Amino acid sequence: MLELLKELCSVAAPSGSEGLLHHVIKREISPYADDIKTDVLGNLIVHIEGKGPKVMFAAHTDSIGVVVTHIKENGMANFARLGDFDTYTALHQRVRFTNGTTGIVSCEAGTLKDLKTSDLFIDFGTDSREKTEKLIKIGQTACFIGEFSHYEGRVCSAALDDRAGCCVLIETIKKITNPKNDLYFVFTAEQELNSRGAKTAAGSINPDYAVVVDTTCGKASLGSGAIIKVMDESFIVHPYINELISSVCDENDILHRYEASMGGYNDAGCIHQNKDGVPSGCIAIPIRYRHTPCEMIDMSDVGNCSRIIEGLIEKGF
């Protein structure tokens, strides 16, 4: 799983450009899927047929990033945020555009004390608007570069949120035999822009149940097990789903903890409000330094999340 995770993290796919990751996912899961399609918003929807109620699993493919809003006379480019991150986090980071161009984020003189996004700009090493325009255009997007490294199960990289979740879904798909439910695995788009992809994916699938795999930077420490979200800012877990997850964990002796928080968003926030409501849950991978180029997770937590999802599919909804 480590090699797959590394490959997924290496693709520059900020919100809006999720399609750039699809070839990797398709390559992995094509032999196992009954149907694969991409929808208008850029969701990759994988269907594994089965009788029984429809269950939608989701993990988001987009990472945080930036979008160019202006190219200055001196060749520097101003930008807006795609998703939520700290201005100081962006400072002096390298960014990679979807067309391969790279640049460095810097700031206007004297703005360090109270740094705003409008004080930041990207330096391409050019000195003129004309030269920069040969590299990128207004509206082009980039994500942060953060080298993938690992040591004894701890992984550090950009984009672990939520490529790690995507890994969980990919590995799960490969292990499915005799599903008890009609299964949809959605690699969602634009989660960092308020779960827009999840909303439309749920709108077209109309699932009976949903479970999201995302990351959480709440209180849990790395290596302490999969996090079962009871509540975050976007949703409250449905009691039936909570019960189901709980029994899967007990029956299979899976290390897990519960989390209730006033903060944090995940795709379940939009999915559970589809049509007349969808009982939904979220399994989360604990993460440090979320939404930075150096996010950190523990592979044992990813493993435990996988076991929960596999257990849910095995048990059936």
Add this chain to the structure above:
Amino acid sequence: MLLRDLTSIGGVSGDEGAIRRYIYNNIKNRFDSIKVDGMGNLIAFKKGITGEKKILLAAHMDEVGFVISKICDDGFLKFKIVGGADPRLLVSQRIKLVKDGACGVIGYKAMQLQDASERERTAGIDNLYIDIGASSREEAEKRVSVGDYAVFDSEYREFGDECIKAKALDDRAGCAVLMSLPDVRYDFDLYVVFTAQEETGARGAKVISETVTPDMAMIVETAICSDVYGTDEKDYVTIVGEGPALPLIDGATYFDRPLTEQIHKIATDAGVPVQYEKTARGGTDAGAIQLLDGGIRTVGISMPARYIHSPVTVISKQDYNNCCKLVALVLQNLQL
């Protein structure tokens, strides 16, 4: 004159009736059917020759305005803002009551009586009131009720280098563009939707899928334009006179890039000036429409407008005309 008429009518979010009637009467002979849905959206339909695809155009009818919230003992009226008007620009504005066109002014304590700290602050909405010249509650109650609407009292004016100043150009300008579409039948089914309650959160747009799920939606709006004194070039967003603007991303929508690039090419090939909206802020009906059902391919064409949500919104006549031109060209040439 279309823009003059449209901007003169009072139609605040939730009270779009007068605008809807005007638009209906103007367009009724050019469409196969027209209906009004439960939210007050006006939906005009023209069947396509093959009807293989469905295209939806949208502009919103409602404007930013005021609702009377209380009639005071002394005949003054308290009010709330409907939509996103900046409360700082309200002091000393002229308003008109929608129901009878009666005039009023938004007043505040005389400057001479304000202390130093009051002079440094802008008056919050709680300190403002509407003066309709009534000397008592009884007199006021004869003329107005709680829940009545008011709009900015601002006449349509042409000035300067082909500029237009008026209230409600956001988005009567968009409505005017849709009303000026060539009267032709296209290959695709055409839905022209004049939405209600956009300014209060795209509420009308949210129910459109009950009528139609199009293959593509194009929102015709006004674009943020701050190419003015005191703004850094990087924050202009759009520039008046440089043509209709294509949004790439705003606070609610990541627009369809391939379709937007096609529209850009259609414009440049035809020699129509065009620009991009250089921002990631704002929000329009696109925010609701793109996410309907399983997702709808959504683009926008906007007219740069200075001082949106104020009584003195300014657009360029040329940008308006070029916007009309571009929308027509897109309907003619777009490949879905």
